[in-house]
Amino acid sequence: MISLLGLYRPRNTPLHRAPAWFKMLLLLGMSITCLVVSDPVTSIGITLACLLLLASTLPPAKATLRGMGFIVLIAALTTVFQVWRGEYIRALDLAGDLISIAALALAVSCSTSMGEMLDFVTALARPLRWILPPETIGVMVALTLRAIPEAARILVEARVAARARGLDRSVRAILIPSASRTVGFALQLGQALHARGIAESGRGAHVPEPVGAVEGEGSPAARLGEPPVRDATPPDSESGAR
Amino acid sequence: MAKNRGFTAQSIALVAVFAGLIAASTLVPEIALIGGVPITLQTFAIVLTGLVLGPWRALAAVSLYLVLGLAGAPIFANGAAGLAVLTGPTGGYLIGFVAAAVVLGFIAQALAHRGVLARRGVAAGALIAAGLVSIPVVYAFGVPWLAWRTGMPIMPVGCTGLTDPDCVSAVTVGVVPFIPGDIVKVVLAGIVAATIHRAYPGLLGTTRTRAQAASDAPEDEQAAATA
Structure with missing residues (x-):
């Protein structure tokens, strides 16, 4: 029932070898480009490129189909709605945007392990x-x-x-x-x-070890509150307390 | 001195376990209500996190959940995973979850400081009322995002009938069908949060001063030692 295996599979493709920051930058740049450009021909071109990139990472079939299926359904509904309102070009552009960004995001997810991604987030933080x-x-x-x-x-x-x-x-x-x-x-x-x-x-971590000065005033309760690790590091503090 | 640096061990554990709870709430099978209507627990878990943990720990817990999901753990609704969820048309709801948890945390902390949570009959009602604030907050982020990505208008304008294309909008598609379920989940979360605050007083607020004084004692001692 519960599996923590995501989309990532260890493979040796160009996107797998690329560093995480590059892939995230690519995703961010491509998303902004997609959303800003409203020319249907460019949009279709970008969509095809993103789908090719996704295919190049050799993604796990079932999970990818499920992820893309949802977005294709949304894109289809959007297209129907826009065509219904008579805006054919906008329909093409919006559907292209949805599919291309989803494909690229899936490509990044498929080619970046959780460890790499968390390292990237830690570096950002x-x-x-x-x-x-x-x-x-x-x-x-x-x-x-x-x-x-x-x-x-x-x-x-x-x-x-x-x-x-x-x-x-x-x-x-x-x-x-x-x-x-x-x-x-x-x-x-x-x-x-x-x-x-x-x-x-x-x-x-950056507080200097209390040596000497603590023992006189430190009440037993306060000493109990301290983690034992710190007691273990200065070997002479135990003997000084006696 | 170092009071605001980092989290205490208890806070770290609460943040991690609540992030785990939010993730687990999308993994366990749905719970059937009395009418047989199934509910998913994700919204419930988000609201509960805000009401129980207070603003900063709730922010950390929900962000941690999002980061793990974006990094590839399949812990989003319906077993989805990865960046595609955030970049997709429903990504605004995820941002809305973070904002809602923080807002609820502030309200819950204010309630705790005023001693409302200690009063038995009032606590659940106050927490439910606070939880209802989360609904507009989540949609304030989710709806414009959905409208922008799918090209729908935000509000239905000049809507005349069911077959009128003007009736399709982000509000009618992305808000109205979910409102009844959201209210049920918020009521549940308020009741459960009141029980938790009664069972574990001092998670937020009034008794916090005493708990904090106890946890600060070793530090004051260190400050005295280094001075």
């Missing part, structure tokens, strides 16, 4: 590193990928439990237990992270 350090982004992405099956499992279990009580038509009996269990899972996860000192790396 670098100006934000004072608020959102790259390590924090990495931890969040990894935890989210782990949390997806967990949240799905909680939802499915809540439905099974509701059905067992004869309440499978009661949405509240499904959603309230699953939502509160999900929050509970998150809070436990937060405690586990805190206990390992993982998330503190973003906040305390």
